[in-house]
Amino acid sequence: xxxxxxxxxxxxxxxxxxxxxxxxxxxxxxxxxxxxxxxxxxxxxxxxxxxxxxxxxxxxxxxxxxxxxxxxxxxxxxxxxxxxxxxxxxxxxxxxxxxxxxxxxxxxxxxxxxxxxxxxxxxxxxxxxxxxxxxxxxxxxxxxxxxxxxxxxxxxxxxxxxxxxxxxxxxxxxxxxxxxxxxxxxxxxxxxxxxxxxxxxxxxxxxxxxxxxxxxxxxxxxxxxxxxxxxxxxxxxxxxxxxxxxxxxxxxxxxxxxxxxxxxxxxxxxxxxxxxxxxxxxxxxxxxxxxxxxxxxxxxxxxxxxxxxxxxxxxxxxxxxxxxxxxxxxxxxxxxxxxxxxxxxxxxxxxxxxxxxxxxxxxxxxxxxxxxxxxxxxxxxxxxxxxxxxxxxxx
Amino acid sequence: xxxxxxxxxxxxxxxxxxxxxxxxxxxxxxxxxxxxxxxxxxxxxxxxxxxxxxxxxxxxxxxxxxxxxxxxxxxxxxxxxxxxxxxxxxxxxxxxxxxxxxxxxxxxxxxxxxxxxxxxxxxxxxxxxxxxxxxxxxxxxxxxxxxxxxxxxxxxxxxxxxxxxxxxxxxxxxxxxxxxxxxxxxxxxxxxxxxxxxxxxxxxxxxxxxxxxxxxxxxxxxxxxxxxxxxxxxxxxxxxxxxxxxxxxxxxxxxxxxxxxxxxxxxxxxxxxxxxxxxxxxxxxxxxxxxxxxxxxxxxxxxxxxxxxxxxxxxxxxxxxxxxxxxxxxxxxxxxxxxxxxxxxxxxxxxxxxxxxxxxxxxxxxxxxxxxxxxxxxxxxxxxxxxxxxxxxxxxxxxxxxxxxxxxxxxxxxxxxxxxxxxxxxxxxxxxxxxxxxxxxxxxxxxxxxxxxxxxxx
Numbered sequence: 001x002x003x004x005x006x007x008x009x010x011x012x013x014x015x016x017x018x019x020x021x022x023x024x025x026x027x028x029x030x031x032x033x034x035x036x037x038x039x040x041x042x043x044x045x046x047x048x049x050x051x052x053x054x055x056x057x058x059x060x061x062x063x064x065x066x067x068x069x070x071x072x073x074x075x076x077x078x079x080x081x082x083x084x085x086x087x088x089x090x091x092x093x094x095x096x097x098x099x100x101x102x103x104x105x106x107x108x109x110x111x112x113x114x115x116x117x118x119x120x121x122x123x124x125x126x127x128x129x130x131x132x133x134x135x136x137x138x139x140x141x142x143x144x145x146x147x148x149x150x151x152x153x154x155x156x157x158x159x160x161x162x163x164x165x166x167x168x169x170x171x172x173x174x175x176x177x178x179x180x181x182x183x184x185x186x187x188x189x190x191x192x193x194x195x196x197x198x199x200x201x202x203x204x205x206x207x208x209x210x211x212x213x214x215x216x217x218x219x220x221x222x223x224x225x226x227x228x229x230x231x232x233x234x235x236x237x238x239x240x241x242x243x244x245x246x247x248x249x250x251x252x253x254x255x256x257x258x259x260x261x262x263x264x265x266x267x268x269x270x271x272x273x274x275x276x277x278x279x280x281x282x283x284x285x286x287x288x289x290x291x292x293x294x295x296x297x298x299x300x301x302x303x304x305x306x307x308x309x310x311x312x313x314x315x316x317x318x319x320x321x322x323x324x325x326x327x328x329x330x331x332x333x334x335x336x337x338x339x340x341x342x343x344x345x346x347x348x349x350x351x352x353x354x355x356x357x358x359x360x361x362x363x364x365x366x367x368x369x370x371x372x373x374x375x376x377x378x379x380x381x382x383x384x385x386x387x388x389x390x391x392x393x394x395x
Numbered sequence: 396x397x398x399x400x401x402x403x404x405x406x407x408x409x410x411x412x413x414x415x416x417x418x419x420x421x422x423x424x425x426x427x428x429x430x431x432x433x434x435x436x437x438x439x440x441x442x443x444x445x446x447x448x449x450x451x452x453x454x455x456x457x458x459x460x461x462x463x464x465x466x467x468x469x470x471x472x473x474x475x476x477x478x479x480x481x482x483x484x485x486x487x488x489x490x491x492x493x494x495x496x497x498x499x500x501x502x503x504x505x506x507x508x509x510x511x512x513x514x515x516x517x518x519x520x521x522x523x524x525x526x527x528x529x530x531x532x533x534x535x536x537x538x539x540x541x542x543x544x545x546x547x548x549x550x551x552x553x554x555x556x557x558x559x560x561x562x563x564x565x566x567x568x569x570x571x572x573x574x575x576x577x578x579x580x581x582x583x584x585x586x587x588x589x590x591x592x593x594x595x596x597x598x599x600x601x602x603x604x605x606x607x608x609x610x611x612x613x614x615x616x617x618x619x620x621x622x623x624x625x626x627x628x629x630x631x632x633x634x635x636x637x638x639x640x641x642x643x644x645x646x647x648x649x650x651x652x653x654x655x656x657x658x659x660x661x662x663x664x665x666x667x668x669x670x671x672x673x674x675x676x677x678x679x680x681x682x683x684x685x686x687x688x689x690x691x692x693x694x695x696x697x698x699x700x701x702x703x704x705x706x707x708x709x710x711x712x713x714x715x716x717x718x719x720x721x722x723x724x725x726x727x728x729x730x731x732x733x734x735x736x737x738x739x740x741x742x743x744x745x746x747x748x749x750x751x752x753x754x755x756x757x758x759x760x761x762x763x764x765x766x767x768x769x770x771x772x773x774x775x776x777x778x779x780x781x782x783x784x785x786x787x788x789x790x791x792x793x794x795x796x797x798x799x800x801x802x803x804x805x806x807x808x809x810x811x812x813x814x815x816x817x818x819x820x821x822x823x824x825x826x827x828x829x830x831x832x833x834x835x836x837x838x839x840x841x842x843x844x845x846x847x848x849x850x851x852x853x
Binding site: 017023026027030031034040041044045047048049051117118119120121122125131132134135136137138139140143144147148152333334336337339340347351355361362365366368369372373376377 | 431432433435439442443446447449450604672673674675676679686688689690691692693694697698701702704705706707708709782786787788789790792793800804807818819822825826829830833834837
């Protein structure tokens with residue numbers, strides 16, 4: 001016998017307990033709130049700007065800037081426009097971040113490996129370095145390099161000399177200036193040819209190794225091709241590029257390229273600081289590789305160096321790359337701290353000087369944020385692409 | 396029997412094992428350790444020599460500068476002669492480094508706040524200490540208000556709430572005040588909240604919900620808000636201290652702690668929003684998080700300093716420190732959200748399904764099942780975000796708020812203490828202070844991590 005459960009009388013349920021109605025209600029409230037807040041802000045901004053008689057729009061980018069810049073990678077003068085200053089600043093930011101990323105990566109990998117060294121002293125030194133550098137604010141370190149290290153160096157007359165080639169003093173670093181004569185274009189072509197040849201050699205070596213098992217010294221050959229070929233052309237052409245050594249005339253250096261102390265302080269601080277974080281990422285990545293992998297490689301007869309290069313590092317990279325990307329992004333964003341010591345980076349030139357002169361706060365800060373966002377998104381897209389390439393292919 | 400056998404044959408049978416002989420001297424003890432860790436192979440030896448050279452290059456001059464050659468007492472003259480660290484400089488500027496230009500007579504107030512904070516924080520950090528929930532409520536809910544009143548002096552003369560903007564209550568009751576509480580404002584507050592509570596209740600009823608429960612929640616909320624406002628409005632007889640006079644470590648801690656207290660709940664909400672099934676909520680959370688994470692903090696501070704005032708009604712000015720605090724809190728919330736999201740993702744689906752099977756609502760599921768597990772998992776990540784936030788507070792000096800680093804830099808320019816070593820001494824002092832805070836936080840997070848994983852280890 002089947003007992004049919006008595007149906008409970010249907011309660012008059014609230015509209016509020018209906019999940020569909022609820023979700024629409026919540027989203028509508030959020031939407032109204034966000035749109036309302038936006039509308040409120042825009043209305044206030046319009047009223048405030050009208051009261052202060054500030055014209056809106058990006059027309060100011062075509063106005064003559066009238067300020068000088070201490071470091072410009074493209075021709076720039078006081079008669080250039082704000083738009084030009086924007087580009088100059090952006091290039092300076094990219095320069096310091098690009099170099100910072102290279103130095104931080106190299107130094108960070110060395111430190112990370114040093115922390116895992118069997119040598120107790122090296123491991124301890126690396127550990128102390130990482131702990132100290134990671135636990136002090138970056139701005140503090142930038143100030144330290146700028147005020148305490150570079151500013152207290154001797155004047156140009158008492159410069160520290162690096163074998164007479166480069167000089168460092170309280171006005172920055174002076175390096176030899178290349179003087180480019182006719183025929184130097186050929187050297188560039190030779191360099192490109194060297195790169196192309198090196199790539200071809202690499203593919204050929206891999207093809208041969210797959211067929212015969214013989215290993216070809218690709219690295220050494222590629223280095224010889226890339227560096228040797230331009231050098232050969234340089235010598236054949238009778239040295240068309242000369243380096244003019246820095247020369248002290250009076251109180252300062254007359255020749256040579258001078259690198260600003262602000263740039264040096266920022267670059268040093270950014271690379272040493274980020275290297276501390278990269279070291280920890282690298283260490284974690286290497287530790288994440290199973291010990292059995294190393295032991296298997298040793299039992300196959302691979303020497304420690306090759307084991308590291310062919311077995312451990314490729315697997316560790318999978319763990320290393322995602323956090324490494326965010327460190328690169330951090331470094332790029334942190335380069336905006338240049339404003340504290342007066343290096344003319346994008347932020348200092350645009351959100352600093354240009355904002356002060358034009359008062360176009362909304363346009364300038366929105367544009368500044370947009371540029372950093374774009375750099376961030378571009379870098380993470382690039383690193384995601386690379387990450388997909390090294391990621392484990394699951395079959 | 397065997398004894399007899401042994402006696403007859405003269406054979407010897409060993410009863411015990413021979414004690415294992417020690418490894419050779421070169422493999423054990425200090426020598427063995429050194430052979431393996433310092434002088435194993437030519438590369439290792441080279442590394443050891445280089446390390447020793449580095450230590451010899453760095454350590455003795457550092458010790459000599461900080462201790463041996465340092466001047467401990469005296470004035471500028473003593474420092475010029477000493478040729479080492481100028482500790483009298485730190486001693487003379489100590490008040491400025493800690494409190495900025497906070498009036499000397501009123502410095503017991505920041506001291507009291509520091510002491511209260513430490514007293515409340517310690518049992519919160521000691522994991523087995525009881526009353527965690529109550530402690531957290533006091534630290535995150537009541538302590539900020541007490542600190543706010545103590546530091547600013549409280550007694551904010553408020554004039555109108557909501558309805559008061561339309562109806563001039565002051566016209567009816569006059570400028571009457573009772574212990575700093577203005578009659579017109581509180582009349583306005585009581586009427587406005589009564590109106591809001593009844594409107595909310597009526598709307599719920601219209602939609603067929605439980606009007607009584609909703610109205611009760613609205614009433615409690617307005618009561619709570621009223622208490623908070625009353626605490627800030629009440630005249631405790633404290634001398635008001637402008638935030639522009641605050642500085643040094645006080646500002647560093649105020650910015651960091653505010654960022655921490657605000658960013659955690661906001662970050663949890665954003666993380667929940669990012670994993671929500673409602674498309675509008677999810678889109679809002681994703682855009683909010685990615686936007687703040689994609690821009691440098693300094694642009695956020697500039698946004699708060701130069702752009703925010705334009706977005707608010709003309710007459711309204713926000714205090715400079717408050718603007719920076721808003722910027723820092725929003726920025727930190729985005730980072731916190733990503734940390735919390737990591738924890739949410741680690742909770743297995745069975746937990747959600749189990750909660751759903753028990754008939755728990757969304758907030759019950761999150762509050763009683765998912766979040767307690769997720770937050771415990773990511774405590775190390777949360778602490779790391781706090782460390783980052785603490786270090787990032789230095790950036791406020793770019794928008795002219797003088798935290799510890801700002802005060803250091805200001806002190807360097809004092810001609811009364813201009814010696815060749817002032818700069819290095821100041822940096823050494825700052826480094827020690829920042830290091831102590833950040834290092835202890837990171838050690839604490841490591842300790843919690845070990846403590847939490849104790850059950851997972853064999």
